Amino acid sequence: MSITTFLRTRQDFLRAAFVTLGSRLLDLPSRYGFHLIVAFRLGVMDAGLFYIVFSVLTLAAGAGRLGIDRALTREVARAMAGHSPNSARLIIGHGVRSVLFLCIGATLLMLLIANPVARHLIGNPALARPLMIGALSIPPLCLSVVAGGALLGLMRVGYSQAIYSWLWPAIFCLCALVVPLTVSSALWLLLAATSINAVIGFAILALMLPKAEAGAPAGERVPLFGLGWSLFTTEIVQLLLASAPTLALGIVTSEKQVGYFALAWRVALILNLVVSAVAAMVSPRFARAHAQGNRAELMAISAQALAMVFALGAPPLIVLMAGARPILELFGSGYGDGAMTLRILLLGQLVAMLSAGAPELLGMAGHGSMLRRINLAAALCLGLSLAVLTPLFGANGAAWATVTTAVVIAIGANLAIRHYLDFLPIEAFGSSLRLRRAA
Secondary structure (H helix, E strand, O other): OOOOHHHHHHHHHHHHHHHHHHHOOOHHHHHHHHHHHHHHHHHHHHHHHHHHHHHHHHHHHHHHHOEEEHHHHHHHHHHHHOOOOOHHHHHHHHHHHHHHHHHHHHHHHHHHHHHHHHHOOOHHHHHHHHHHHHHHOOOHHHHHHHHHHHHOOOOOOOHHHHHHHHHHHHOOOOOOOOOOOOHHHHHHHHHHHHHHHHHHHHHHHHHHHOOOOOOOOOOOOOOOHHHHHHHHHHHHHHHHHHHHHHHHHHHOOHHHHHOOOOOOOOHHOOOHHHHHHHHHHHHHHHHHHOOOOOOOHHHHHHHHHHHHHHHHHHHHHHHHHHHHHHHHHHHOHHHHHHHHHHHHHHHHHHHHHHHOHHHHHHHOOOOOOHHHHHHHHHHHHHHHHHHHHHHHHHHHHHHHHHHHHHHHHHHHHHHHHHHHOOOOOHHHHHHHHHHHHHH
8 A cells, every 4th residue: 555545545534534423423412312201201121121222123124124234335435436326326226125125014914013122032921012102113114214225425524424324313302302201102202203203204305315417328127125135234243233122131031130231232332433433434435445446545544444443433432441430320220230331332332443444354355155154153143142131241241242243243254355355454454554754
């Protein structure tokens, strides 16, 4: 990687980073305001019940889009890089219709199984109605994400991150200031917030669509389901990491452990805001560089992604490790018991920081089959770890299960990048530091 390549990509990267991470900073008052309100207003026991429902909803919403939003990002970015706005418009329309079909099916399925899941899996029949209410939020959640994916492919990064991440929690927080909260009312409010988010997302997308070129080819449909499924194997591990430990705890332990684990996990995910924001930002750039056959740019983008993640992620990691108990106790009585759980979860986030952008690089570089195998291994590791560790160690066992899963993903993705692309992101990062000093 030459100094010229590094400097050229650095300016473009930092410009996009400013927009993306500036947007993600809005996650702190909005998304964490959402969790703070749930923790304070519901208390540790009812918060545990809410997060059981929220975890089921998160998994179901993932099944309602199957990674099509990520495929949309890649294919729209490729179409725009090839100066083919007609293809981009066709791809976006196909993606929206596909996700609409999937999310309606996921909603109907969740409505049908809510009662047996509450009675026989979770062992709490009173959760059947909240699960049904939560199911209604699947379509707006899925449609919001597909709008965000299309905007990201169009390089409208700030708008994309708003729709993806912080707008609906901000709406929830504003409405919660005047609405009495119970488990059920919080879920109704979630439905309202995500619905407004979806409407705003599609309004922005309509404004940002590239103009059709008269006389140009109409464009070709691309197989979004196949690519989406490959990329979804990355996301499904993240969905399982966010949801499966909470569900496992809900089945084998008390609502209190579910409550403080769920809060500790959300606090740890502050670091994931940085990792996921950088990964989302570099995904279309990986796709563009790979389409152009530019290996040097792939290395430069990988290095700068790691630099950004560590520059922004190291300070909160240190603060959260040192102040785990007092930070959790800010959310209310009973949450401080999750201090050790939080520290364990932070180890997993450190591993994720070390491999930031690696799974996305594999997917965008066309190595979806290897990505599927890595994520299958990670999902299997998570399931086995939860089955063994959660009954033995409760919330701490569930936290260790997330760490082992992060290790599997990090090692697998980096070894695959070395094999297929002949470099390691961490080595490219070291080279970029040496180049910066030399410059």
